[in-house]
Amino acid sequence: MPNFNPVSTLTERAKGVVKSAAGVVFGNEDLHREGELHKDKADAAVEATRLETEAERERAQAEVVAREKEIEIERERLAAETTAEKQKQQAEMTRAREEQRIAAETAQREAAVERTKEAEREKAANEVRQAVAQRDATDKEAAKLEAEAKKAEATAAALDKINKETS
Secondary structure (H helix, E strand, O other), rough: OOOOOHHHHHHHHHHHHHHHHHHHHHHHHHHHHHHHHHHHHHHHHHHHHHHHHHHHHHHHHHHHHHHHHHHHHHHHHHHHHHHHHHHHHHHHHHHHHHHHHHHHHHHHHHHHHHHHHHHHHHHHHHHHHHHHHHHHHHHHHHHHHHHHHHHHHHHHHHHHHHHHHHH
């Protein structure tokens, strides 16, 4: 703040008025000019004080504006950080959901493969059982045919024997 002294300015103005009037009364131009200079000095001091006050007010306003800008920049930075953090969290959640979906899909596929394997094993087991049953049936049929063949051989041998004895 400027060093304005109203008493000093008033004194300077009073000196100027007195000297100027005395210079006019006594016809002393130098004294009159000196009085005018004292009044100009007082006016200049008042004007300098006014200008300094205005400059100080403008500096304070500029500081307020600068601080408001700093606050706005900080607010924008925080908003950007918050947005980035939210996007990061959203991406993480999306990634986690996608991993869960893939894991569930993989588990379903593995279960389907396991069911297919089990069905193939069951089919193979059924085919083996059918083959065993068919082999057993074939073995029985073969045994039956062998028995019939032996019986037929025995009959043929008996007939040959009878035929040899009668001839």
